[in-house]
Amino acid sequence: MKFTKLTEHIYYMEHDPETDRPTLGYIKGKNGAFMMDAGNSAAHYNHFIEKLQENHLPSPRYLSITHSHWDHSFGLWATDAVTIAGGKTNKELEKMIQWNWDDASMAKRLETGEETAFSDTHIRKEYTHRRDIKVKTAEISFNGSMTIDLGDVTCILKEITSPHCRDSVVFIIPQDGVIFLGDSYCSVPQGDIWVYDKVLLMAYIDELERIEFRYAIKGHHPPQTKEEIISELKSEWKKL
Template sequence: MLKEVSKNIYYLPHDETTDRPTLGYIRGKEFSVMIDSGNSKRHVDLFYNGLKERGLEPPKFVIITHWHWDHTFGIASLNSKVIANKLTNRQLKKIESWKWTDKDMKERLESGEEIEFCDKYIRLEYKDLNEIKVKTADIIFDKSLTLDLGNLHCEILLVGGPHSKDSTIVWIPEEKVLFSGDADCEGCYSGEENYNKYELARYLNILRETEFETYIHGHCEPMSKTKLINELEEELKSL
């Protein structure tokens, strides 16, 4: 179930059925790391089964790429320590107090706090809304953080960009791999619905300057840097 990028990098592919994003795994000599917590306990279990099949150790840390539900609602089902930037954590703190009844969810749609797309998929993932538990992170950083896994490093960087102000990327220089969450996508919440040209251009510059070969996206198959840059340049031209 887990796909192999290299002997130290694996991922559980995204699944559109209930909008489950890609979950990443970085195998270190000292400890291992997971990228994003998934959208539910079922999603986390699937990832752990994938680790077991390959004889991989459970991750010591989980790095969150941004606050959106599909990347964070698995946090409550994890034993690992969770790392997030302070913008992500601030948002998680807010959502922690939300109630998950049909009525509360409808009210949030009306107020614009939630969007139709997420409401639909949350209801598809959670037949029983009472199962939803939102938890904040354990380790909070400001702009960047480096993890030394012994044989390789995770460079965690808050980049913002067109999708969400708190978008964080994880770069593994030794493997030339970059996990991006949804950082290059257009925004979806109120006030950020359109593709922000300025933010996309700024994010493109960060990508150009970062040395990687494989880009692992939250909702697409991995792609090469060349293909990614070409596609985003086309997108930028069309805006």
Template sequence: MLKKLSERIYYLPHNQETDRPILGYIKGEKYCLMVDAGNSRKHVELFMSEISKEGLKYPDFVAITHSHWDHTYGMDAIDAPSIACTYTNEHLKAMSSWEWSDDAMKARLKSGEDIEFCDTMIRREYEDRTKITVKTADIVFEENLHMDLGNVRCSIMRLESSHADDCCVVYVPSEKTVFIGDIISEDFHHGEPVYYRDKLKSLTENLRKMDFHTALFGHMEPLSKEELIGWLGETEIEVVE
């Protein structure tokens, strides 16, 4: 069920069964922005159904926080221009050539291109993997992109993160809200989960400077700024590099 955070901000909560992350909605007077594209057409259809029930219009754009499958494989099902940073788009280009046979998926596990958790969840989300279509973004930016949706402004900003090299946040200053995707998570793709000291420090400093009350993390309930900064502080004991 869609949840209302403010007059301008809504979100569809995460679902752990098939690793579906939060999907966001920012309501401007002229344009509406969806945050992240979900992990499948079914995920997108659920989101669109929920916003329709609330009398909200179809989004005009969709912003992508990073390239991982659960945030991007629904892009092909969204009838609106997609926005991503150049790093995300390069990853999407690479994934667009992937094949989805058992042999191809096993080969990616062996090569390290993919990990067991994602492999399992993709198989769970897609009964028919021939339906997977990885799409590149329509609008690509380097480090920052600022949007005026009509009486509400937002910024899409790439920040350093241990989780991936293309992590972005979507910051809505007037609502004191930031969508952070999975930016506070570890790197799961190079052996044991790990945080990198310099990246963690940079991320913490950047988030501390931002004026917000609520952060929407991809796979949890919303966090206050205090909870988020506290979370990052606690991760210091897990840093190995």
């Protein structure tokens, strides 16, 4: 997938919808690098590391995930970086560590609503051998917010109300005017359609408007300006 330099310090590898691989981000500072989201498998994570090597960029010193969903967290075990997650995210990952990946167990989670048909389909596409799935928690967890100082650039990890899930975290890079959203802007699948919760969507828009940024890197769509994404989300809210 295409690897792009967005600003002085920030790079990203675009999403791949074939197996639901989300956008992965990277911040290069003089005192180390920070990776944003771990990918949906070791293969996805390693593909990103190959892109860094091709561009003569160092491997990440830190790696944090935006939420617990499989496509953003299942590559976590493959890294040598210091791993970080929100407290809510780590609690969700603790539950997922106990999951089994045989057909019967996956079918049961679909029945109970623990997993969606969309995720089930793409997990099967990404993993030829589901025994290769490994779930782990991050080494460091935080509540509220946390700041990573990379010398000439900082990254603020911030929990945010989201219509997508309860454990969403965004990454704000003030020096570059960028926010990495993960899936926090997304709706949720209900059968064959994706649906927003009206109250949560408005709360999310309100929080996003209060954050200073110029560009938003989205988990499964191309980057947008602040004006573009706020306008898009308000348009979705009006449809509800």
